[in-house]
Amino acid sequence: MSQFVVPLKTLAHRFTYSVLIVASLTIIMLGKADVLVIERTRAAVADAFAPALEALSQPASVVTAAIDRVHDVIAQYNESGRLREENDRLRQWQAVAHRLEIENAELRGLLNFPSDSSAWYITGRVIGTAGGAFKRSVLVNRGANDGVAKGQAAASGVGLIGRVAEVGARTSRVLLLTDRNSLIPVELEGSHEKAILSGDNSDRPQLLYLPAKETVAPGDRVVTSGDGGIFPPGILVGTVASIDGGLYRVQPASELSRVELLRLVDYGLSGVLPPTAVPLPKAPPVGRRGAKAAADPGVAGAAQSSSAAETTAHP
Amino acid sequence: MKAITVDRIDGFGVRLVPVLLTLLVVVVSIVPLGIPGYAAVTPVFTLMAVYHWTIYRPELMPPVALFAIGLLQDLLTSGPIGLSPLLLLVIRALVMSQRRFFVGKLFPFVWWGFAATVVAASLMLWVAAGALSGRLLDPRSFAFQAVLTVACYPAASWVFVRVYRFMLARG
Numbered sequence: 412m413s414q415f416v417v418p419l420k421t422l423a424h425r426f427t428y429s430v431l432i433v434a435s436l437t438i439i440m441l442g443k444a445d446v447l448v449i450e451r452t453r454a455a456v457a458d459a460f461a462p463a464l465e466a467l468s469q470p471a472s473v474v475t476a477a478i479d480r481v482h483d484v485i486a487q488y489n490e491s492g493r494l495r496e497e498n499d500r501l502r503q504w505q506a507v508a509h510r511l512e513i514e515n516a517e518l519r520g521l522l523n524f525p526s527d528s529s530a531w532y533i534t535g536r537v538i539g540t541a542g543g544a545f546k547r548s549v550l551v552n553r554g555a556n557d558g559v560a561k562g563q564a565a566a567s568g569v570g571l572i573g574r575v576a577e578v579g580a581r582t583s584r585v586l587l588l589t590d591r592n593s594l595i596p597v598e599l600e601g602s603h604e605k606a607i608l609s610g611d612n613s614d615r616p617q618l619l620y621l622p623a624k625e626t627v628a629p630g631d632r633v634v635t636s637g638d639g640g641i642f643p644p645g646i647l648v649g650t651v652a653s654i655d656g657g658l659y660r661v662q663p664a665s666e667l668s669r670v671e672l673l674r675l676v677d678y679g680l681s682g683v684l685p686p687t688a689v690p691l692p693k694a695p696p697v698g699r700r701g702a703k704a705a706a707d708p709g710v711a712g713a714a715q716s717s718s719a720a721e722t723t724a725h726p
Numbered sequence: 727m728k729a730i731t732v733d734r735i736d737g738f739g740v741r742l743v744p745v746l747l748t749l750l751v752v753v754v755s756i757v758p759l760g761i762p763g764y765a766a767v768t769p770v771f772t773l774m775a776v777y778h779w780t781i782y783r784p785e786l787m788p789p790v791a792l793f794a795i796g797l798l799q800d801l802l803t804s805g806p807i808g809l810s811p812l813l814l815l816v817i818r819a820l821v822m823s824q825r826r827f828f829v830g831k832l833f834p835f836v837w838w839g840f841a842a843t844v845v846a847a848s849l850m851l852w853v854a855a856g857a858l859s860g861r862l863l864d865p866r867s868f869a870f871q872a873v874l875t876v877a878c879y880p881a882a883s884w885v886f887v888r889v890y891r892f893m894l895a896r897g
Binding site: 424427428431432434435436437438439440441442443449452453456457460463464467468474475537538539540541544545546547548549550577584591611612613614668671 | 753754756757758759761763764765766767768789790792793796797798801802803804805806807808809811812815816819851855858859863864867868871
């Protein structure tokens with residue numbers, strides 16, 4: 412009996428093996444051809460694993476928070492004096508900013524300048540990383556159900572971190588600005604020199620197509636230019652970190668590997684991407700999950716400063 | 727009458743342990759830990775699992791399961807799809823062919839075998855990723871990932887053995 416079964420088993424085994432290898436190669440080819448099915452499958456799988464990932468990322472963030480707390484206690488001891496001084500100085504700046512904001516609003520009113528009130532934000536949490544040497548991306552626990560659409564800008568509290576590349580029903584994947592497929596239209600704050608920020612999988616993306624290179628110096632701030640209409644203009648991206656051999660490297664303002672909470676910004680423009688890639692923004696259903704902030708005055712950070720200014724006494 | 731093999735004693739649940747454990751490992755490896763630079767050099771836990779089970783209990787890690795595990799890994803990590811299933815299948819074939827040298831040997835020898843396997847796998851990944859994207863990728867992150875994968879193997883192997891024994895005792 413076994414003299415028949417064993418060779419048959421081996422044969423079946425070899426056959427399965429070959430079929431699986433061929434299947435792998437076919438999938439690689441399909442993936443290379445960027446078939447929509449694969450993108451949908453990715454989104455569906457991410458959606459299916461979202462609850463597990465959310466549950467797992469909670470303890471992970473608790474551990475991170477505990478480590479941070481120890482660091483904080485040490486740092487606080489050293490920093491409290493310096494911070495008190497800085498706080499006094501910032502209070503003065505806050506007053507100035509508040510006055511300027513009012514003045515700005517009045518002047519805009521005089522000029523009949525349309526405000527950027529079409530932008531709205533979706534707040535999400537990072538529940539997964541790319542985990543590999545190929546990609547720089549993160550998985551976020553907000554998807555099409557929450558109003559997320561392809562092409563939206565993703566920013567942390569500090570600055571831009573990337574853009575939405577894939578959207579599932581409950582999750583979405585943000586391509587970080589360090590990924591080698593990331594191209595973001597930026598400009599240098601102050602001189603308004605336009606450039607493209609191109610990732611190359613290293614920690615510091617580089618500036619391409621910079622027209623007047625001699626004016627650029629390390630420490631210059633880089634912000635989104637709003638060209639192409641994908642991103643709102645003026646979101647902080649980072650600072651010019653080094654210039655060597657004609658390569659202008661930018662240090663991202665946000666610490667990309669440590670971002671836990673982020674905002675997805677819908678600017679309400681489809682830009683240069685084909686209309687199918689960027690569906691028109693739909694207003695988020697009010698009151699769901701309480702995670703969405705309603706429209707606020709335009710550029711990132713402005714909302715925060717105005718609400719902060721309301722609670723403090725105006726000089 | 728033949729002696730009852732270990733396989734027959736094992737309950738159905740215990741037989742699923744290697745595959746379920748590896749699936750869990752795929753999900754765990756993308757959990758954000760907030761360690762700077764960790765995401766790019768996360769050890770390839772699936773490689774550890776495949777090597778470990780192919781050496782000790784190859785029948786519990788069938789090719790079909792490897793295919794599914796690899797596919798899940800590619801879908802979740804947004805890497806080039808299809809590459810992980812192919813890699814895992816090739817690695818399994820490679821390890822199976824050399825298996826008799828490692829079975830029953832001391833752990834350092836098995837570990838050394840794993841190091842050689844990881845070097846082969848990383849080279850394959852790097853070449854394949856370069857070919858798929860049309861340009862060479864920075865080999866450093868692949869090298870770091872390989873070093874970290876080899877370094878983590880003893881701990882992972884210990885966990886695999888413990889969980890399996892625990893399930894065996896209960897099942």
